[in-house]
Amino acid sequence: MSDIVIEARNLTKRYGNVEALKGISFEVRRGEVLGFLGPNGAGKTTTMKILTCFIAPTDGTALVNGCDIFEDSLGARSALGYLPESTPLYTEMIVEEYLAFVADMRRLDDPKAIDRVLEETGLQDVRNKEIRALSKGYRQRVGLAQALIHEPPILILDEPLSGLDPNQASEIRELIKRIGQERTVILSTHNLAEVQLSCNRVLIIANGELVADDTPDNLRSQAGESFLKISFKLGEGQSPDSVRSHLSSVEGVARVETGEIAGTEAAFHVFSESGADIRAKIFQSAVEGGFTLVGVEEQTQDLNQVFRNLTTTEEERAAAKAESAAAPEPAAEPAESADETDEEAGDEDAATETGDETPETSSEKDEA
Numbered sequence: 001m002s003d004i005v006i007e008a009r010n011l012t013k014r015y016g017n018v019e020a021l022k023g024i025s026f027e028v029r030r031g032e033v034l035g036f037l038g039p040n041g042a043g044k045t046t047t048m049k050i051l052t053c054f055i056a057p058t059d060g061t062a063l064v065n066g067c068d069i070f071e072d073s074l075g076a077r078s079a080l081g082y083l084p085e086s087t088p089l090y091t092e093m094i095v096e097e098y099l100a101f102v103a104d105m106r107r108l109d110d111p112k113a114i115d116r117v118l119e120e121t122g123l124q125d126v127r128n129k130e131i132r133a134l135s136k137g138y139r140q141r142v143g144l145a146q147a148l149i150h151e152p153p154i155l156i157l158d159e160p161l162s163g164l165d166p167n168q169a170s171e172i173r174e175l176i177k178r179i180g181q182e183r184t185v186i187l188s189t190h191n192l193a194e195v196q197l198s199c200n201r202v203l204i205i206a207n208g209e210l211v212a213d214d215t216p217d218n219l220r221s222q223a224g225e226s227f228l229k230i231s232f233k234l235g236e237g238q239s240p241d242s243v244r245s246h247l248s249s250v251e252g253v254a255r256v257e258t259g260e261i262a263g264t265e266a267a268f269h270v271f272s273e274s275g276a277d278i279r280a281k282i283f284q285s286a287v288e289g290g291f292t293l294v295g296v297e298e299q300t301q302d303l304n305q306v307f308r309n310l311t312t313t314e315e316e317r318a319a320a321k322a323e324s325a326a327a328p329e330p331a332a333e334p335a336e337s338a339d340e341t342d343e344e345a346g347d348e349d350a351a352t353e354t355g356d357e358t359p360e361t362s363s364e365k366d367e368a
């Protein structure tokens, strides 16, 4: 039996003029918990919808458990459980009734399937409740239960923790870990910390292209990389671009990123080749080039910077920085609004524990 359970080959998707996927290829091995990470609009949902046969790619194909999504779509679909983004459920149904309905749709002939899946997802105590009376965390469990009912070897979960409070997120994360012990799981998220907690491999997607395929540990080690933050006062005729290209030409410099720009002061993040000390060379070349150097600081890259570097271009980062430097300071939050948020989170926690939230509060929260 092959160890590869998903093979995406040159997946391309165009929605009119939007090229959502630009020919991505990857493989997923049996037993992996793969994090599919990327900013909003990167193409995560599109990839998941293609793998689960909800939409067809414009070009390319994929094999799911050995079944081609075009030639044997039923075979592919029966091998996977899918939890789409924002958990579509028939909320007026009773939990058990809904799962019986899903089992029927899947033509399951296993009388124990519902009990098994209720136990697996910790739903026994709320089996007779209406779905709309459940907290968001418990609704997510129902979503997982429907994805698991036919015991698929592969689970595809689109942003399974989005919209959950920290307690609910931690419970669902643990549940996914447990479920993932015997299955292959692909989960999408735009939260870098999340893949660190849940996944043993990460694919990073940006603008419809794969930009990284690595382990969370390797990403973390990139995060520890140090760089020099070097600030310049821009003189007449000097621009951030001219300083950056001057810095890039200094011997021993591996790469330069534009940092904060405030008025005539511009900062750059300078990474050296193999960690060499390049401060003296930078000083010397600044003097020779007629650039006024006003600060040098050693700093360490954090994970968010690694993610930003992988998923945005230098131009996008520079434009975002220029925009935030020009934007006025945000006004302080009024005290009442902070209180409301705390209360709401508290209510939701209680509902998570007991599954005892009223339908009215639940729908109010969803609207909020």
Ligand code: ATP
Residues within 6 Å of the ligand: 015, 018, 019, 020, 038, 039, 040, 041, 042, 043, 044, 045, 046, 047, 190
């Ligand atoms: P998010 O985290 O916001 O869900 P994503 O990474 O899942 O983002 P996709 O939903 O796959 O990204 O979208 C990729 C691109 O395709 C985006 O530019 C999006 O606007 C576009 N897109 C997605 N679905 C459609 C559609 N049905 N029609 C037109 N454009 C679409």
